[in-house]
Amino acid sequence: xxxxxxxxxxxxxxxxxxxxxxxxxxxxxxxxxxxxxxxxxxxxxxxxxxxxxxxxxxxxxxxxxxxxxxxxxxxxxxxxxxxxxxxxxxxxxxxxxxxxxxxxxxxxxxxxxxxxxxxxxxxxxxxxxxxxxxxxxxxxxxxxxxxxxxxxxxxxxxxxxxxxxxxxxxxxxxxxxxxxxxxxxxxxxxxxxxxxxxxxxxxxxxxxxxxxxxxxxxxxxxxxxxxxxxxxxxxxxxxxxxxxxxxxxxxxxxxxxxxxxxxxxxxxxxxxxxxxxxxxxxxxxxxxxxxxxxxxxxxxxxxxxxxxxxxxxxxxxxxxxxxxxxxxxxx
Amino acid sequence: xxxxxxxxxxxxxxxxxxxxxxxxxxxxxxxxxxxxxxxxxxxxxxxxxxxxxxxxxxxxxxxxxxxxxxxxxxxxxxxxxxxxxxxxxxxxxxxxxxxxxxxxxxxxxxxxxxxxxxxxxxxxxxxxxxxxxxxxxxxxxxxxxxxxxxxxxxxxxxxxxxxxxxxxxxxxxxxxxxxxxxxxxxxxxxxxxxxxxxxxxxxxxxxxxxxxxxxxxxxxxxxxxxxxxxxxxxxxxxxxxxxxxxxxxxxxxxxxxxxxxxxxxxxxxxxxxxxxxxxxxxxxxxxxxxxxxxxxxxxxxxxxxxxxxxxxxxxxxxxxxxxxxxxxxxxxxxxxxxxxxxxxxxxxxxxxxxxxxxxxxxxxxxxxxxxxxxxxxxxxxxxxxxxxxxxxxxxxxxxxxxxxxxxxxxxxxxxxxxxxxxxxxxxxxxxxxxxxxxxxxxxxxxxxxxxxxxxxxxxxxxxxxxxxxxxxxxxxxxxxxxxxxxxxxxxxxxxxxxxxxxx
Numbered sequence: 001x002x003x004x005x006x007x008x009x010x011x012x013x014x015x016x017x018x019x020x021x022x023x024x025x026x027x028x029x030x031x032x033x034x035x036x037x038x039x040x041x042x043x044x045x046x047x048x049x050x051x052x053x054x055x056x057x058x059x060x061x062x063x064x065x066x067x068x069x070x071x072x073x074x075x076x077x078x079x080x081x082x083x084x085x086x087x088x089x090x091x092x093x094x095x096x097x098x099x100x101x102x103x104x105x106x107x108x109x110x111x112x113x114x115x116x117x118x119x120x121x122x123x124x125x126x127x128x129x130x131x132x133x134x135x136x137x138x139x140x141x142x143x144x145x146x147x148x149x150x151x152x153x154x155x156x157x158x159x160x161x162x163x164x165x166x167x168x169x170x171x172x173x174x175x176x177x178x179x180x181x182x183x184x185x186x187x188x189x190x191x192x193x194x195x196x197x198x199x200x201x202x203x204x205x206x207x208x209x210x211x212x213x214x215x216x217x218x219x220x221x222x223x224x225x226x227x228x229x230x231x232x233x234x235x236x237x238x239x240x241x242x243x244x245x246x247x248x249x250x251x252x253x254x255x256x257x258x259x260x261x262x263x264x265x266x267x268x269x270x271x272x273x274x275x276x277x278x279x280x281x282x283x284x285x286x287x288x289x290x291x292x293x294x295x296x297x298x299x300x301x302x303x304x305x306x307x308x309x310x311x312x313x314x315x316x317x318x319x320x321x322x323x324x325x326x327x328x329x330x331x
Numbered sequence: 332x333x334x335x336x337x338x339x340x341x342x343x344x345x346x347x348x349x350x351x352x353x354x355x356x357x358x359x360x361x362x363x364x365x366x367x368x369x370x371x372x373x374x375x376x377x378x379x380x381x382x383x384x385x386x387x388x389x390x391x392x393x394x395x396x397x398x399x400x401x402x403x404x405x406x407x408x409x410x411x412x413x414x415x416x417x418x419x420x421x422x423x424x425x426x427x428x429x430x431x432x433x434x435x436x437x438x439x440x441x442x443x444x445x446x447x448x449x450x451x452x453x454x455x456x457x458x459x460x461x462x463x464x465x466x467x468x469x470x471x472x473x474x475x476x477x478x479x480x481x482x483x484x485x486x487x488x489x490x491x492x493x494x495x496x497x498x499x500x501x502x503x504x505x506x507x508x509x510x511x512x513x514x515x516x517x518x519x520x521x522x523x524x525x526x527x528x529x530x531x532x533x534x535x536x537x538x539x540x541x542x543x544x545x546x547x548x549x550x551x552x553x554x555x556x557x558x559x560x561x562x563x564x565x566x567x568x569x570x571x572x573x574x575x576x577x578x579x580x581x582x583x584x585x586x587x588x589x590x591x592x593x594x595x596x597x598x599x600x601x602x603x604x605x606x607x608x609x610x611x612x613x614x615x616x617x618x619x620x621x622x623x624x625x626x627x628x629x630x631x632x633x634x635x636x637x638x639x640x641x642x643x644x645x646x647x648x649x650x651x652x653x654x655x656x657x658x659x660x661x662x663x664x665x666x667x668x669x670x671x672x673x674x675x676x677x678x679x680x681x682x683x684x685x686x687x688x689x690x691x692x693x694x695x696x697x698x699x700x701x702x703x704x705x706x707x708x709x710x711x712x713x714x715x716x717x718x719x720x721x722x723x724x725x726x727x728x729x730x731x732x733x734x735x736x737x738x739x740x741x742x743x744x745x746x747x748x749x750x751x752x753x754x755x756x757x758x759x760x761x762x763x764x765x766x767x768x769x770x771x772x773x774x775x776x777x778x779x780x781x782x783x784x785x786x787x788x789x790x791x792x793x794x795x796x797x798x799x800x801x802x803x804x805x806x807x808x809x810x811x812x813x814x815x816x817x818x819x820x821x822x823x824x825x826x827x828x829x830x831x832x833x834x
Contacts, residue, residue: 038659039659039666049670051381052384066377071532071533076532079532105515106522107522108529159517183784187654209674209676213682214678295672
C-alpha cells in the first residue's frame, strides 16, 4: 500500500509540473464531501462509497462529512463549491453536469469557479426496451420507430439532461423521432418501462439492473466503443459483456458516457489538488472500488490533470453541439 | 402461504438480542431527531449511514428503519405539544392534537397518537406480508395519469372541508402551489421563480415553511394571548396512558377506515402525507358531529396518525420491490442498500430472502418496541407543558431556528423561517387556513409534474385521465369528492329556503 501511495503522489506531482513533494499538503480539518444530488442518487452512492473506502483504509486521519446539496439538479452543490473559494477542505462530487449545467440554465456559477481534480469512472448508457417487446435488436426497434414518427415514447431523467441529450443524438444519427417524457430520475423511468407506459429508455446499467434481472426490460445495445466488462449472467444466461455495442447493432452512434467527477473550489493550493488526486487514485485501486464499479457495470477509468482536461473539453464540445441544435442554450 | 413460512424465517433472523438492542437504540435516536424540528428522519438516517458500512445488511437496515419509526413517533410528539410538525405527514395531527394539549389532555392525545400509529403500522406490515407479490405487480400499472389522479383525490377530499371560506382555502392552496414551483423544474429543465438568487435554486424547503408557519406563528399568537398555556394545569399520571389505551377500541371504525386509506395511499404513490390529510378529511366528513373537529376531537388525532403510519410501512413495499423511494428517508435507505451491495428491484425478494423477510419481521418487532418506548416517554413529554411558558417559549424559538438551520445547513433558511412565522401569524389573524398551503407545498409539485407528463403522453388531450379503468375510477372518485360538498350546501340551502318559505 505504501509503495502505491508514494507512486501516486509522484504521479500527481509530475502531472502538475513537478511541484516539490517534500512539504505536500495534508488536510488538517474535517473534509466536507459535497454531493450534487439528493440522497440515494448515483452521485450520492459515488461519494459515499469513496467515503466508506477512505474511512475503512484510514487513508486520512481527518473525518469526512457528506452533505447533500442536490437542488437545481446539482447546481446548488456547485454554487456551494463556488462559495468555498480557496477552501481545500470542500470536495465536490458530480458528473459532467458540472460543466454542462451552466449551458442550459442560468445558474449562479461558471465552470471556472471550480478546479477539476479527477474522474474515477465512466457510467455507461444502454438502449432498453420492455422485456416482452418484439424487437430482437437495436436495428429492428429503430426501424419500427422510424416507420411511426412521434408514435413511440422515450422516457428518462429531467429535460435537457444526459438522457434527453442522448435521445437527441440518436435522433440525429438515425432520423427517428420520439416523444420524450421527462421523469424525476432514472429509477422512475425504469419502472415506467417495466410497466409498459413508455417504449424505451436509455438508463445506466445500475438504474435498470433490478428490472432486467426480473426480465421486465431488456438491453438492446450499449453506447460504448467496446463491449462492457464480462460479468455473471443477469438474465437468461446473458450478462453485461454479452450486450452488443450500438455500432455493432447497426445504430450509428458510437459513444455516450458520463464521467463521475470530483472538484475543488477555485483558487485552492496546487498541492491540495495533487493530494486529492493521489487520494482518489489510491481509492480507485482498492478491491472495494473495483467491486463497486463492477457491480454497477460502470467502466473504471481514472483520469486527472491533462488527461482529464482533454476529456472534459471533448465531452463539452459534443454536448454543446446538441444544446445548440435543440435550442437549449440559456440566453 | 409461502409468505408466512418466509416470515417465520425472517423472525428467526431478526429476533436476536443484538438486533433487539439495535432496535431500542434506533427508536430512541429516532425519537430524539423526530422531536427536534428540522433534524427529522432523513437527516438522522444519513448521519447514521456511515456507521452501518461495517455492519451486515440486515443489522444495518434494522437500525435505520427503527430510527425511522422512532422519528415518525417523535414528529407527532411536537405536533401535539407545540403545534410544530416534525414531518410533513404529521401536519394533520396538529389540527386536533394541539387543541387537546391546550385543554390539558396532552397525555391522552399523545397516547392516542402513539397507539393508533402502532396499529396503522402493523396493518401496513400485515399487508406487506400477505400481498407482497400482488402489490408489486399492481404498482407497475401506475403511470403519470394515475399519479395525478391520486393527488387530485387528495386535494379534492380536502377542499371545502375546513371551517374557513372556500375562497380563503383556495388562496392558501394557490400560495402553496406557487412556493412549490420555486427552483428547478424537471419537466422543462429550467429554473423557475428564483429571480437569480442562488439561495432559491434548491427551492423552498417544506420543513422551513412548517417551522415558521406553525411553530413561530403559534408562539406569536400565544404571546399575544398573554403567555398562557392551559396545559400547565394538567396533571400527568402514568395511569392516564393505560386509561387511554382502554378507550381506543371504541374508535375501531376510525382505525379500520384510516388503515385502509393509509395502505391504499402507501401502495399507490400518494404517500404518508397525502394519506394523513385524506384520512383526516374522511373522518371529519363521516363524523356525526364534524363541528367538534379542530377543537380537540380524539378521532382527529387517531385518523391521521393511523393512516400516516399505515402508509409509511406499506410504502416500504414499492421501495423494495420496484426501487422507487416513497419518501426522502426511503431514498437515503435505498442509497444504503446500494452501498451494502444489494439491488432494490423485483428480484430482491428472491435473491436475498433473508434480508427482505428479516426486514419485514423487524418491522413488526420494531413497531412494537417503538410503541412501548414512546409510551414510556409520554409522561416525560407531557410534563414539558407544565413548565411556565415564559421559560419554554424562548427555548422553542431557539429550537425552531436551530431546526431551520440544520435542515439544509443554510443561513438563509433562518430568515425564511422568520418570514414564514409572520405569514403564519397573519394567516391566523385573518382566518386563512394554513393546512391547504402546506398540502399544496408538499404534493403540489408532484401533482404538477404528473399532470404535465400526462399531457406529454397524450399530446395535450385531457381524455388520458379517463383512458383506462384504473385512472377513470380514481378520477371519478376525485371529482365526486370535489362536488359533494357543493351539492350538499346547495341542497341545504334549498331545504333552508323551503323551510323559511313555509313559515
